[in-house]
Amino acid sequence: xxxxxxxxxxxxxxxxxxxxxxxxxxxxxxxxxxxxxxxxxxxxxxxxxxxxxxxxxxxxxxxxxxxxxxxxxxxxxxxxxxxxxxxxxxxxxxxxxxxxxxxxxxxxxxxxxxxxxxxxxxxxxxxxxxxxxxxxxxxxxxxxxxxxxxxxxxxxxxxxxxxxxxxxxxxxxxxxxxxxxxxxxxxxxxxxxxxxxxxxxxxxxxxxxxxxxxxxxxxxxxxxxxxxxxxxxxxxxxxxxxxxxxxxxxxxxxxxxxxxxxxxxxxxxxxxxxxxxxxxxxxxxxxxxxxx
Amino acid sequence: xxxxxxxxxxxxxxxxxxxxxxxxxxxxxxxxxxxxxxxxxxxxxxxxxxxxxxxxxxxxxxxxxxxxxxxxxxxxxxxxxxxxxxxxxxxxxxxxxxxxxxxxxxxxxxxxxxxxxxxxxxxxxxxxxxxxxxxxxxxxxxxxxxxxxxxxxxxxxxxxxxxxxxxxxxxxxxxxxxxxxxxxxxxxxxxxxxxxxxxxxxxxxxxxxxxxxxxxxxxxxxxxxxxxxxxxxxxxxxxxxxxxxxxxxxxxxxxxxxxxxxxxxxxxxxxxxxxxxxxxxxxxxxxxxxxxxxxxxxxxxxxxxxxxxxxxxxxxxxxxxx
Amino acid sequence: xxxxxxxxxxxxxxxxxxxxxxxxxxxxxxxxxxxxxxxxxxxxxxxxxxxxxxxxxxxxxxxxxxxxxxxxxxxxxxxxxxxxxxxxxxxxxxxxxxxxxxxxxxxxxxxxxxxxxxxxxxxxxxxxxxxxxxxxxxxxxxxxxxxxxxxxxxxxxxxxxxxxxxxxxxxxxxxxxxxxxxxxxxxxxxxxxxxxxxxxxxxxxxxxxxxxxxxxxxxxxxxxxxxxxxxxxxxxxxxxxxxxxxxxxxxxxxxxxxxxxxxxxxxxxxxxxxxxxxxxxxxxxxxxxxxxxxxxxxxxxxxxxxxxxxxxxxxxxxxxxxxxxxxxxx
Numbered sequence: 001x002x003x004x005x006x007x008x009x010x011x012x013x014x015x016x017x018x019x020x021x022x023x024x025x026x027x028x029x030x031x032x033x034x035x036x037x038x039x040x041x042x043x044x045x046x047x048x049x050x051x052x053x054x055x056x057x058x059x060x061x062x063x064x065x066x067x068x069x070x071x072x073x074x075x076x077x078x079x080x081x082x083x084x085x086x087x088x089x090x091x092x093x094x095x096x097x098x099x100x101x102x103x104x105x106x107x108x109x110x111x112x113x114x115x116x117x118x119x120x121x122x123x124x125x126x127x128x129x130x131x132x133x134x135x136x137x138x139x140x141x142x143x144x145x146x147x148x149x150x151x152x153x154x155x156x157x158x159x160x161x162x163x164x165x166x167x168x169x170x171x172x173x174x175x176x177x178x179x180x181x182x183x184x185x186x187x188x189x190x191x192x193x194x195x196x197x198x199x200x201x202x203x204x205x206x207x208x209x210x211x212x213x214x215x216x217x218x219x220x221x222x223x224x225x226x227x228x229x230x231x232x233x234x235x236x237x238x239x240x241x242x243x244x245x246x247x248x249x250x251x252x253x254x255x256x257x258x259x260x261x262x263x264x265x266x267x268x269x270x271x272x273x274x275x276x277x278x279x280x281x282x283x284x285x286x287x288x289x290x291x292x
Numbered sequence: 293x294x295x296x297x298x299x300x301x302x303x304x305x306x307x308x309x310x311x312x313x314x315x316x317x318x319x320x321x322x323x324x325x326x327x328x329x330x331x332x333x334x335x336x337x338x339x340x341x342x343x344x345x346x347x348x349x350x351x352x353x354x355x356x357x358x359x360x361x362x363x364x365x366x367x368x369x370x371x372x373x374x375x376x377x378x379x380x381x382x383x384x385x386x387x388x389x390x391x392x393x394x395x396x397x398x399x400x401x402x403x404x405x406x407x408x409x410x411x412x413x414x415x416x417x418x419x420x421x422x423x424x425x426x427x428x429x430x431x432x433x434x435x436x437x438x439x440x441x442x443x444x445x446x447x448x449x450x451x452x453x454x455x456x457x458x459x460x461x462x463x464x465x466x467x468x469x470x471x472x473x474x475x476x477x478x479x480x481x482x483x484x485x486x487x488x489x490x491x492x493x494x495x496x497x498x499x500x501x502x503x504x505x506x507x508x509x510x511x512x513x514x515x516x517x518x519x520x521x522x523x524x525x526x527x528x529x530x531x532x533x534x535x536x537x538x539x540x541x542x543x544x545x546x547x548x549x550x551x552x553x554x555x556x557x558x559x560x561x562x563x564x565x566x567x568x569x570x571x572x573x574x575x576x577x578x579x580x581x582x583x584x585x586x587x588x589x590x591x592x593x594x595x596x597x598x599x600x601x602x603x604x605x606x607x608x609x610x611x612x613x614x
Numbered sequence: 615x616x617x618x619x620x621x622x623x624x625x626x627x628x629x630x631x632x633x634x635x636x637x638x639x640x641x642x643x644x645x646x647x648x649x650x651x652x653x654x655x656x657x658x659x660x661x662x663x664x665x666x667x668x669x670x671x672x673x674x675x676x677x678x679x680x681x682x683x684x685x686x687x688x689x690x691x692x693x694x695x696x697x698x699x700x701x702x703x704x705x706x707x708x709x710x711x712x713x714x715x716x717x718x719x720x721x722x723x724x725x726x727x728x729x730x731x732x733x734x735x736x737x738x739x740x741x742x743x744x745x746x747x748x749x750x751x752x753x754x755x756x757x758x759x760x761x762x763x764x765x766x767x768x769x770x771x772x773x774x775x776x777x778x779x780x781x782x783x784x785x786x787x788x789x790x791x792x793x794x795x796x797x798x799x800x801x802x803x804x805x806x807x808x809x810x811x812x813x814x815x816x817x818x819x820x821x822x823x824x825x826x827x828x829x830x831x832x833x834x835x836x837x838x839x840x841x842x843x844x845x846x847x848x849x850x851x852x853x854x855x856x857x858x859x860x861x862x863x864x865x866x867x868x869x870x871x872x873x874x875x876x877x878x879x880x881x882x883x884x885x886x887x888x889x890x891x892x893x894x895x896x897x898x899x900x901x902x903x904x905x906x907x908x909x910x911x912x913x914x915x916x917x918x919x920x921x922x923x924x925x926x927x928x929x930x931x932x933x934x935x936x937x938x939x940x941x942x943x944x
Contacts, residue, residue: 006768009776019310180726187684188789189713189743202730335808449897450672479671480835481894484879506809509881532885550813551883552838554865560842562817563810566778 030275037269041087048081052238064257071257073246079257082238083265089239090269093150094219097157098212104158105165110201112166113173114192120170127163135160139222143231153232157219168211172204210277217273224266240266296363297500298324298347298468303360305342305351312571316342316355318524318578321597321605324468324517329494329501331511331532334521337567340504343521344470347502348385349377365467383413386461390473392453396445402456403429403441406463413464428459433489451482455489462493469494470502475510487514508551512536517603520544523567523578525594530604540606542583577608585610618662618829619683619797624692626653626678630902648902652678654853655692657927660797665823665830667844667861669837671876673901674850676833680799683831684718685709696797714744717795721802723782727774733785734770740792755792762825763788763818780811787818791826799831804839816843837880841865846933849873852909853901855927859934869936871914908939916940 022028040047049069056076064071070079112123130138142156176182177200185199224241226232233239240262247259300322307314317339324330332340345351347362349369362369364385369377389395397405407425410416416424429437432455445453454474461469471490475483491514494501503515511518512532519529520541528541539545549561565582568574574581576591583590587609595607628650653675660666668676681687683694685701694701696716704712720726727736737756741747747755760767763784774782783803790798803819804812816839823830834840840847841861848858849870857870868874875892882889894913905911907922914921920939927935 006771009772016310180720180722181728183681183686184718184720184726184786184789185728186686187713187716187718188740189710190739191710199728199731203728335810451897479898480837480876481671481879482897484881484891485893507881508809508883512883512885512887513881536883536885547809548883550810552813552816552842553882553884554838554841554877554880555882555884555887557862560813560816562813566780 027276027280030272031280033268033272034276037087037272038091040084041091044085044088048078048084050078050081052077052081052085053236054078061255063255070261071255073243073258074250079243079261082243083240083261085238086240086243086262086265087269089150089233089237090220090223090241090266093154093157093223094216097154097219098161098216100154100158101161101215102165102208102212105162105169106201106204108162109166109169110173110196110204113170114177114196114200123166124170127166130159131163135218136222136225139226140229140231143226148231148234150233153223153226156226157222160222161215161219164211164215165208168208169201169204172207173200176200176203206281209281213273213277213280217270220266220270220273295326296323297326297365298322298502299361299363300343300347301361301363303343303346303362304358305339305346306356306358308354308356314570315573316524316570317346318573319360320521320524320526322519322526322529324500324502326467326500327498328516329491329503329514331503331505331515331518332521333505333508333511333518335506335567337523337570338521339524340521341472344387344472344502344504347468347470348381348387349374382409382466383464384466385468385470386464386466387470387472388454388457388461388474390476392450392457392474393445393448395457396453398445401442401444402448402453403437403443406456406460409460409463424463425459428463429456432456432459432462432493433485449482450478451486454478454482454486458486458489458493462497462499465497466499468502469499470504472504473506474503475505475507483510490514508548520547523573524570525578525607526605527579527608528604528606534601534604540600540604540611541579541608542585542610543579583610617659618697619660619831620693620695621659621679621683622657622693622695623655624653624657624679624682624694625651625655625690626675626682626687627651627690650901651853651904652901653682653689654904656850656853656855658848658855658858660829660831663827663829664845665832665843667840667847668831668833668850669835669840669847669876670850671835671898673852673898675853675901676850677801679850680718680801680831680833683799684716685712711744714740714793715796716799717790717793717797718799718801719786719790719803722806723779723786724774726786727782729774731773732770733772733774733777736785736789737770737792740789744793759788759792762791762822779807780814783807783811783815784818787815787822791822791828794826795828797829797831799833801833802835803832805834805836812839819843837865837877849876852899852904854909854937855935856909856937857935858927859931863931863934867934869930869934869941870938871916872910908937 054077059072059076060074062068062072068078068080070083072078073082108123112120138160139156142159143152146152146155182195182200185195190199223232223239224244227239227241228245233242235242243262244259244266247262250258300320302319302321303317304319305317307316320343322343332343334340342351342355346357347369351357357370360370396402403425406428407421410421410424426437426441429440434440434452434455440448440452448456474490475486478486487510490501493499503510505511515532517529517531518535519526520543521527522543528535528539528544535544536548539548543563546561546563550563552558552560563582568578568581574591576589576593577595580586580590590609595609597605597607598611599605630648630650656679668679670676678687682689685704689702692702701712734756737759738752741752741755757767760770765781765784765788769777769781777785800819804815807815820843832840832843844861846859847861847864848855849872850856851872857864857868857873864873865877868877871892872894875894878889878892892915896913899905908914908925911917911921923939925937925939927937929935930941
């Protein structure tokens, strides 16, 4: 009898999971797209038909064909292979930057929200300062100051994203710390650090998850944008923004494929991230019930 | 007994959720004589609030009124168009809810919310409407009505907000006022004041009141008749005196004995088991699993409603066997 | 001195921005700060092994008292003694260790459980934090506690939203008794429950008290339940205790006008019983504007000139204390 009840509960949970996914069909589709892009990024060397850095003057500026599904660029490099490898760079930068930002923000935001007082005031003023700069300009400034390489782009993006997450987490924390289970955690004898980081912080995450997926999209745009203007990634690295910049000069002369495909890659990826937020939040929330 | 103002016949309401069809109200019958205060008492999940909302046809998806008739002053409300229902709501049939602070519009002044209704339903001129609103505030026992007119709900206490709600409900002189747990969340002394007010206003305006509550004490103190609901069904209904003097349904009996009293010492009993789930409810009597007098037939078919002394109705096979 | 728990002159004041401040007055010279005196200098004691009921309406401060006892809030003034140890001075680790002996059961069963923790995690936590036991012993204790509150062991893997209201409250109770506390504060443990559930939980609490030999402080606005469970009852109004007596005595012979009014307002589930309602004028004043002298002044039917003088609790009958100028003349 015990086993049967257990089975029932598991079955119910699974059904709810599927139901949620199906209801957010758009997000579901978007998550498939992201999964695909991630796999492409991971297995890039195996999937790409050519070496993305292999130049071949004879094959330069070829339009879309059976041999080169996305054509070749001015140096004869296969655009498709470069786009595939570009996924690695863009996704990795966006992901690492987001994770770093989340890590730091979780700590700062929860501390700020729970403790209140002068600590909260101080942190919020610092956050305000960062937020007063348009984020892209700030990213430009940081990258230019630290130097043009991948690591610094990651740092720049992380810094520009910290304010958003910190504020969100702080806001949730302000709300949650008044709840009775926070009080209960204290009466049971938890030290304050455990109350904040083990009990309350995980419950702050749902809105942050949605924000994080949106922010991933922005992060990719920022990487691409920085490379587009010549900061950050250096050639000959395949990176979508840089490739789009290269291809932009050839629009007028008619070689449309050089900018279009990397541009499309950026668009599809960012769109997918924008749409996946809802589904991800629902899946991670233990509380959401199925109501039709 | 007065002629019925409201007669609910065989009302069934289902909710279509992801997990299945919730049979929230199952073929209930209710008679509300004009001019009386009739109570519906039951625990959460008993279907009392759904019944109230059904009268005003406020049940929205995923809920559906599956069958039944709700006769109000001769007409079956379930046959009316939405337009006709809208005409009734707020003017012929009014409703007040629990949590008065959240039921009032937080961005509008209290008095203005009353005045709006006057203008809407009675088409009075602005000046007259304003005066009537202030009068109404005074009538519900709020001192300094002209000042309170301008206050916002968050500036008023819970008790005052509920009085404003009552004012809003009665300003159009409805024939029927439905009060859904109007004192839940209010302090004991304030709750008593509100109920007194409700009773007084009912007598003054001649309105019939349908009082929905989970508190047997409230039923005993204020209602003339009462219907007891359990798991979507009406198990017993009678005049209040008869119900407390001679409760017939096992649920009613157990319920009365499970409520501790301040005036006498008693042994508190519990009702075994839990309210059955309403998604695949048991075919027979829904109290069968919790009843100490349960018989074979109770689980198989739903007990028919028997009538004793004309107005004491019970749905139980055990009656007449004890 | 020497009682199990002693509260001496406990006060908790909150500074609040005056809500009704007129805009024009909010200049730097006019910042209006009111003080919300939630608990205003109360003293009482709890005997070992008894259940003390604490009743009152909203704004009376009973929940604040509970939180001060648990040190969830810091008292503004006053002392709390637990088995002759001064609680008010404790900090850090010694305070945390105290939590083993003093526990609380909260009102809202859903809100007092972390939605992300399973029942097992909830119940293991107090044991992890306080007892040096092996994994096996901990598991045994969890099962033992689960059984004591009448729950099936299969509920261990469930999350709060997968439990019914009654089950959640039992989990709450189980959590509170896991460390075998000597003193449990029950803050409206049945208010959020249905009538039939209430009875079951009340009986469970009664059972547990004798099984564990604990002491209870039972806070509620539901006087009928308080009468059923309590040995003695204290009545609070606007931050002060106005009457305290043995339970039956209080309900049979209430002496303070507020107590009488309160009792007369409780609905009785019996239409034959006719009662005289004692109605207090007006509404409960805000705890930011507590009347001077007797707190019930302005609402009390007995009020006279002498009521503008302060009045403290005094023993007018054996173990029956009242704060009223006219008691003792009953």
